[in-house]
Amino acid sequence: MKGVLLVNLGSPDSPTPKDVKPYLDEFLMDGRVIDAPKWLRTILVRGIILQTRPKKSAAAYQKIWWDSGSPLIVISERFLKKVRSQTELPVALGMRYGSGSIEEGLEQLRAQGVDEVLLVPLYPHYAMSSYETVVVDALEVQAQKFPDMQITTLPAFYRNPGYVKVLSDSIKDHLKDFEYDHILFSYHGIPERHIRKSDPTRFHCKIDGKCCSTNSVAHHTCYRHQCYDTTALITEALGLPEDKVSSSFQSRLAGDPWLKPYTDYEFKRLAEEGKTRLAVITPAFVSDCLETLEEIAMEGKEDFLEAGGTAYMHIPCLNDRDDWVALMGQWIDQWEKTGSLPV
Ligand SMILES: C=CC1=C(C)c2cc3[nH]c(cc4nc(cc5[nH]c(cc1n2)c(C)c5CCC(=O)O)C(CCC(=O)O)=C4C)c(C)c3C=C
Numbered sequence: 001m002k003g004v005l006l007v008n009l010g011s012p013d014s015p016t017p018k019d020v021k022p023y024l025d026e027f028l029m030d031g032r033v034i035d036a037p038k039w040l041r042t043i044l045v046r047g048i049i050l051q052t053r054p055k056k057s058a059a060a061y062q063k064i065w066w067d068s069g070s071p072l073i074v075i076s077e078r079f080l081k082k083v084r085s086q087t088e089l090p091v092a093l094g095m096r097y098g099s100g101s102i103e104e105g106l107e108q109l110r111a112q113g114v115d116e117v118l119l120v121p122l123y124p125h126y127a128m129s130s131y132e133t134v135v136v137d138a139l140e141v142q143a144q145k146f147p148d149m150q151i152t153t154l155p156a157f158y159r160n161p162g163y164v165k166v167l168s169d170s171i172k173d174h175l176k177d178f179e180y181d182h183i184l185f186s187y188h189g190i191p192e193r194h195i196r197k198s199d200p201t202r203f204h205c206k207i208d209g210k211c212c213s214t215n216s217v218a219h220h221t222c223y224r225h226q227c228y229d230t231t232a233l234i235t236e237a238l239g240l241p242e243d244k245v246s247s248s249f250q251s252r253l254a255g256d257p258w259l260k261p262y263t264d265y266e267f268k269r270l271a272e273e274g275k276t277r278l279a280v281i282t283p284a285f286v287s288d289c290l291e292t293l294e295e296i297a298m299e300g301k302e303d304f305l306e307a308g309g310t311a312y313m314h315i316p317c318l319n320d321r322d323d324w325v326a327l328m329g330q331w332i333d334q335w336e337k338t339g340s341l342p343v
């Protein structure tokens with residue numbers, strides 16, 4: 001019997017340093033997130049980052065936490081509930097880190113007789129620190145705990161025409177009452193090294209301004225290419241003039257060079273260029289979370305207005321929008337009836 005597992009990133013159990021610490025420990029000790037050898041990762045994460053970060057992150061989580069819990073979790077649960085109404089198949093939710101794991105999700109499906117799973121990483125783009133780690137974790141759990149289960153994975157869907165339509169309709173809806181002179185597409189950043197590591201050719205991705213627009217098999221796993229492609233597809237779908245649109249990368253940690261341009265620098269640059277009414281969209285996330293609600297909607301607004309901007313809007317993620325839920329329902333239906341996956 002077929003069933004579906006939706007997977008999102010996960011959140012701490014509460015916005016306190018006590019609960020944020022084990023969550024960050026699991027997250028940052030993932031070798032696909034901090035890709036240093038284990039001994040070095042242990043020193044970096046447990047010896048340095050976890051000494052101070054939990055307090056700082058907990059304070060940020062407190063600013064966005066809802067009475068019903070972490071926005072990312074609450075939104076993912078609302079999405080789950082609505083997706084269930086679109087299909088007869090059992091649908092479960094798993095988180096890559098923190099409570100409500102992928103294993104628990106698969107267990108729930110197995111209890112309902114499922115032995116063929118459609119795994120849906122809730123990320124539009126491929127990155128080793130997001131999409132790939134979900135797939136690898138699910139396959140490891142399957143091999144160890146559910147050897148009779150078969151797992152099929154939904155590909156990164158940033159180019160899917162249905163997805164491009166839903167995202168551009170959402171932007172259109174939110175910009176109805178906001179006069180903007182620029183739209184910034186702010187994607188979660190990753191270290192540049194991750195791009196090179198994910199390049200199967202080992203030679204294509206040079207992050208030189210040209211590789212991401214030169215056709216290559218490397219683009220199947222090039223997060224940078226996929227982000228710029230998302231901006232281009234949405235720009236085209238909305239008929240936006242190119243000088244009103246740009247892309248940037250947020251949420252970097254100190255240390256390595258991360259993908260540029262950095263979102264916080266872009267706020268300043270755009271304001272100084274005279275773009276005073278800014279809309280910001282965060283298409284690396286399908287659900288609002290710490291990185292969108294605190295870093296972009298709160299901190300970003302403050303930074304932009306301080307730099308001389310006069311109006312600012314964060315466009316929410318797709319969350320549990322009905323057209324997004326319906327699209328997920330169509331993808332599930334297609335897989336159930338034909339075994340094929342949307343591209
Ligand atoms: C080396 C560090 C990190 C990489 C690489 C990274 C990639 C990455 N992350 C997301 C999605 C989310 N990240 C979120 C929070 C978050 N991310 C990092 C670090 C890396 N992410 C940290 C330390 C944190 C925790 C909070 C903090 O201390 O700042 C979230 C929000 C979770 C929530 O509970 O709301 C999401 C979602 C993607 C898509 C990605 C690669 C493309």
Ligand SMILES: [Fe+2]
Pocket residue numbers: 188251
């Ligand atoms: Fe992250």
Ligand SMILES: [Fe+2]
Pocket residue numbers: 204205206207211212213222224225
């Ligand atoms: Fe590239």
